[in-house]
Amino acid sequence: MVKEGGYLVHLYWGKRIREYNHSNKVRFEDRGFSPNPLESDRTFSLDTLPQEYPQFGTTDFRDPAYQVQSENGSTITDLRYNSHKIVKGKPNLEGLPSTYIEEEEEAETLEVTLIDSELHLKVVLSYTTFKDFDVVTRSVRFVNEGVEKLRLLKVASMNVDFHDADFDIITLPGARIRERHISRTPLREGVQSVESRRDASSHQHNPFLALARKETDENHGEVFAFNFVYSGNFLGSVEVDQFNQTRVNMGINPFDFTWLLEPDESFQSPEVVMAYSGNGFGGMSKTFHKLYRTRLCRGKFRDEERPVLINNWEATYFDFNEDKLTGLATQSGALGIELFVLDDGWFGKRDDDYSSLGDWFVDKKKLPNGLKNLAENIQQEGMQFGLWFEPEMVSEDSELYRKHPDWCIHVPERQRSKGRSQLILDFSREDVCEEIIQQISNTLSSAPITYVKWDMNRHMTEVGSGALSKERQRETAHRYMLGLYKVMEEITTRFPNILFESCSGGGGRFDPGMLYYMPQTWTSDNTDAISRLKIQYGTSLVYPISSMGAHVSAVPNHQVHRNTSLKTRGIVAMSGNFGYELDITELTDEERAEVMKQTFFYKENRSVIQFGEFYRLKNPFEGNDTSWMFVSEDQQEAIIAYVQVLADPAPAFSVIKLKGLAPYKKYRIDEQEKTFYGDELMNVGINVPMMKGDFQSFMWKLIEV
Template identity: 60%
Template sequence: IARSVRFINQGNSDLSILRALSMAIDFDHCNFDMLSLSGSWARERHVVRRAIVHGTQSIESRRGASGHAENPFIALMDKDANENRGEVYGFSLVYSGNFLASVDVDQYDTSRVVMGINPFDFSWKLESGEEFITPEVVMVYSNAGIGQMSRTYHRIYRNNLMKSKYKNIERPIVINNWEATYFNFNEEKIKEIAKQGSELGMEMMVLDDGWFGKRDSDNSSLGDWFVDKAKLPNGLHSLAEAVKSYGMKFGLWFEPEMISPNSDLYRAHPDWCLHVPDRHRSLGRNQLILDYSREDVREAILKMLTDILSSADISYVKWDMNRNMSEIGSALLEKSRQQETAHRYILGVYEVMDIITDRFPNVLFESCSGGGGRFDPGILYYMPQNWTSDDTDGVERLKIQHGTSLVYPTSAMTAHVSAVPNHQTGRVTSMDFRHHVAMSGNFGYELDVSKFNDDERAYIKKQVDLYKSIRKVIQFGDLYRLESPFEGNDTSLIYVSEDKKEAVVFLYRVLSIPNAPLGRTKLMGLNPSYNYKIDDETIISGDQLLSYGINAPEELSWGDYKSSMIILRAQ
């Protein structure tokens, strides 16, 4: 069920809307646990479960975006509900700005859930004859636990929300240069990464931050969307054609909502950023936020993006947004409308995304916001996948991807293999572990492939070929979470094709256990009447795999950060 509210001013005088939530629903008891997805940058969407109590419990964002700290989703569930049993009520807001999700329990033990735009720093002047529509809340009921709720959300958002032509098309294996080079690259280095990546079977070379203006660090040039000829003397067209000649497609990073004080655009239009007159303009990552509530700003950015995307054969765009709002004001809005700025900003972002994705329907757009800081259904409408987190460490990604999967389909989650020691945690994990974690999403790489020796190159080519053979079932199959990284040392999950004839199981153990007891994992989602061949060897009935399960693989028995992948095919 989708709920929203439409306010229509049919009177003769102006109205001020101070609170515009999208839904409210009452329950006649309070015997629930509340589920939410909390975290921070590099630790997004960790699962938090708590009992609801008398009074108010809520999650929210006041930062101008849905945010790293809380995702615009909550669920109420039976006290004994788990992945596979119990009643669960899910609430997911299709919005990318400030939000509030609240549960109130009164003196009679009844519960009320409300969700919508955060009333904090919000008002909307509604003139006579005008209307205001709130964003939708998608409500899902499950009588078979959290897992059934998740699979319902996955189908709804993949089939009924995303507008992209790629929503049900297998996603390419990407090689991104960011952690390989950061800002320190030139044309030859990008060509080298692309050429060697293509030899290993990778399909898309994505050029990340640093290709424009005078962008040699994060302190300049956002808004100057023209090619840095010092790094790319022959321009984007020549680079894209070179990448294509290797048998790959070419993608590009943008951060079109931001402006650097040290940029030609800011020097020409210092009033184009969000700001309050006579107040200090606080920087985040050395940048300010463009005022997307302004039509002139939106038109200027659309022209810059259109010019760049028309200048070369660009097949993929990574759209980033690396800071949240402060000094939230607009130079063009009257005093009585200043508290409309944050919402008008989001509406402006949606308008630009809508226009640019319509102009370039063959481009695969990926959203990013300092990683997963704006991973929400509002963005997924325009862009069918999201950079799940800036944290590429395999151990951390187990929790991040598990939490994300509660609401969002695997096809929306991008996951890359990166170098070790990991750039966010310093942790050293094996190639197998990193690959198996990244394969449970839209698989790719974020490292310098030119540094690999022959054995490492052969290994990666084998893994790339393997992922291509199972990509469809992982990206579009039904996901069943078997063991949670929030509940123990082991994590496991299984992807099952719609016809239940193919499945892929991933098992992970973070820390080694000496003289460990025998482990066994019951599988889910299979057809009990089928017989399944496991890794082209043993044949076991679906009934046995569901009721008895599989023994812990030998690979998990020795050493930290171990993993195993098992492929099942019905005979």
């Protein structure tokens, strides 16, 4: 709504309504110390007005959505409504990942143009609503139509001013090998935020936050959720003001960011997906999952079942040769595994993590016959072949670095701090991007490769670029992301028949921006089944099961040194894109039989697991057990998983109430003779078997009869 003076006001966002007739129309009051931009009205102040895209310096003292500096040093702006239009469909964001549509009728887009007449600055707010999803996507474009240079200091992609503050804030904090745990905290006066300053979306904070009503749980209550389609620095800010109103904005983190906007230049912000649910967190997740699975992920593998893989890393680390790899593949194929992935160590002179990143050519000492021969030998065993890369990194001990020492992210005259003994290539540079595109393309063209794991194992320090002028140095991090997206777009387009999986020390870049280019992400370097209960549960709050890589590894676990049964490790890992990371040659006959059982079960049911409706039944953050289930779209099949963490003395009997079944359909559980109607299983529930010992589990299959 446009108020007097051309100010754009926010009225409502929530459950769909038939017709809006201003039942909650904006009210005004003369508030002390809230100045007035319209001299004729002392009740009108931007400090109390619910706004669509607020600015600082013209009577609003709350967190602004943007900030622009003019050549005279001032940061005062005054955007006013100019025009709007509604178009069918959803325009793409040039150079950036975003949700998309396949038919024009799926969505409508509102574009509102605001103008600062003094600066000749045009700002276009874009809103897309979807016919089939309770979602609004938002982004912003800045256009300099004047003659002087402008400097963008802050660019949020959206802002929402709520009329109250009766919410809890939900975020997904963590650390490497402990990603995306769920935090729920009451809102309080002041600012609460979630952010990354690491030039990656990060293990520490995910670019997601939600506001939930106090009574909201898994199945009931309102949730307003925000997810940033971006893989770099971000800030999601929630401010409760003096009048108990709540402001949320989200976008590129203004920390260490500016962007010089020359005359006639424009700047496009990334997209924020805003999802509303009136059916609790489960309803929110259902919306995100379907939207991301069908209108964010792209390409051949969006809808294809993902293969069962084995990764050689924990079996060999850097110590391997062609015979050892072929032997692993032979035994893996005999157990029903479909894809063999060669991890770190196949290139340059890579015998440890001190050298060779950037030299993407085969180490002939380890693989004298090259990748093609190895891949073809593995294919003869009935398996596909995949490969690990870390294209964004460079080692000081590499041919690439010796030839181009200025091609890394660095600040002249400053030391170059290393992480994992490596530096980061400067993808803000066109020449660096072209070199990596060519190197990776040469390798992928050299052998029958059907899968790539794209890793990234350090965050940025000494952030600067040798190719940018001094006045553009604070653009480096965002230009890096634009370069990375360009490289990913080019490579995934050139090789449409390769399944790409993103990774960053596990789940350090599990975000919607990555999923646009690569339909799955390695969820965590922590493969311990019990740790994964919380990691995968938290991840599922936003991201679909088809996007989660989950593997069985050896015990004691290499990250937390816990012993769990192969059965439990399998049940947890089968609740994602399934695979193994262990030395298959060291398994006992009993363990080999269990692996064969797991791979057979998973292949028989992966369509339901990867693409069915997902339901959370028991929360690992609230108790000693965890349970979840998958239901096929036609509700004819379902898979239930349950894990008990620690054994209790004199345990109580427990029941699980299932979800998502057809009430009128009859189901049989596995091979049991007894059948149950769906409404009984959902409303009455089914007994959980008594279990003895720690880390016990079961996985059941339900079939309509």
